[in-house]
Amino acid sequence: MDTTAFIRMLQDTMACTDKSAVKRIIRFQHVSDYRYFLQHMPTVHSSLSPQQNIRNIPIIRGIACRLPAEETLERFAGRVWIEKDCKISVHASTQKSATAVEKGIPWGVNQIKAPLAWGTTTGHKVKVGVIDTGVDFSHPDLRQSLSRGINLLNRSMLPHDDNGHGTHIAGTIAAANQLQGMIGVAPRALISPVKAFDHNGSAFVSDIILGIEWCIRNRMNVINMSFGMKTKSKALLGAVINAHNAGVIIVASSGNDGKRRTVDYPARYPQTIAVGATNKLRRVAPFSNRGSYIDVYAPGDKILSAWLRGKYNEMSGTSMATSHVCGAIALLLAHKPGLTPTEIKAIIKRSVQPLRGSKARRTIGELDVMRMMQAVDKT
Template structure:
């Protein structure tokens, strides 16, 4: 097939090729990676020769996906309708509820609760690479100066991943803040946070930006991906990229959601390739807002958590987002000592070493809150 001719005809029908504000977009996942590569190469040739800006089309090689406006993808679907899976590029939201402004908490209660300080004589997470797919981060925050590395901005391409919401900075603080004198300390204070800005100032993102973010994390050598967000509909494109990241050995930690559901959790936490995290409160009970049930793998503190915020400040937030960051930091402590442990081994270790939570009627005897010290000690014996 003459793929260049196909792409030329497509571009003629949608010219000028620009990404329009608010335009409906779709994700095309090719069944055959070879066909995907042929289409991408042909499109690149056409756009270069015609001097056309094709910033409306994104590619994710890891999952053989193409993301583009509906006016373009409808034509592509007609040409290759039996060779791809098509889905709407849906909106995803972060999993947290803002609370009050706070002051530098030193060691926050959640970090103490999971016994992280007792583990620091063994590991501080030195140089473990964590991709935080979120709203970006406040690079000027004094508590994060030692932990932050250059990431990527998928909302405003070409700009650094600056946080214009606060959620991503809060997550990063719980994972890796390192200011023991006047600020706060996170679970893994010597780990390396790479912010991946996929969410805008309103805390919203498209599935396609999350897919691209996971792809970037895998290609950039992240060992852990923190995903403190969720959606209630299943996405084939998201499952494909999560599966490929999992197969690459990347540990994906995802928030279960804040709807207080007893038998369901949000995607991507519902996928078996992730570690699904629910939230507990100071009484070591499941927080009322947290989703729970068989799809939650472990629980961690998520109620009234104070962490870093914009402009060097601190803020209290509640949500399974906050719980997820405690788990990501905990895993970093182990990977610093035992690099290369498989995601499945880490999930089993977390569950095996968790401490049974105080039961409510909606809790199960198998529900447990992470214990960082027990997890690290047990994990150091592992050869998986």
């Protein structure tokens, strides 16, 4: 490819103040083209205004930038792949603030039998990357469970939560304040909040990919992805495959549309563990997507967990189910380090509790921590 011509075209196109410009992800097919582009990136940047920045995404050999139209790049087809940098949303539906705290152990943590494993494992030092809206660093139930993480929306700031969703997820995974507050599935796991989502609970795919890259580079054991979208993204799939190959387990929520034959991306990718939601009766929650793409179900209906300003909130969604599964994996990894993503997925799937009132094949059921522990001890 004439990379010089590509750079010139990119500069010219981005310099146009066209209101129709949208965010796009461009991936280079050949390493040599990508490297050449990176060498000349400072020159490109110097010719653009601050609003027109180009972001480098090494994990997929790509960049993210605003461009007016795809047609301008057509002559480079075959050397670069272009896709729209789509918006992606967190997976939570109803919520209500909780005044009376369900002291100690929330129902979902009990239902998956996590407390029965705490004599053996508490998830000690297992690193969980939570790609979400950030976290409330001052929450008394989370203070012992957090590392610094990263704010991808403003790298000079801590990943403070301005939405609440990320704090709720973190609480279910690793809250550790049983005397005054609540306790999560893996109270001694270490959460790294990766803020990719804004106060509305939405993010661009490029931010998610940068979050996955940060998790790989910082050696996270597990990534919690409580979000999804309907369309597939080859760039996101590339990042997920990279994480999987690096030994990082990705747990993703299936979506809250009550669909029977489909789940959202990235849960639909085979390299992730796709999670559906159940209620207190061990039935699939009405809002949860379900069907053959689901790997495991977990409590996701009326889940009480940590919230902003040290408070608590009850939320429902496959997001909440996903955080239970992440916590369970942290318990398993602290007990038996070195298990691969493929091994963990197989252990979870063969250790499930049958669902109530479900015609689903018996291989898909609800998360059961004690069965997981027994299955791994037999191997």
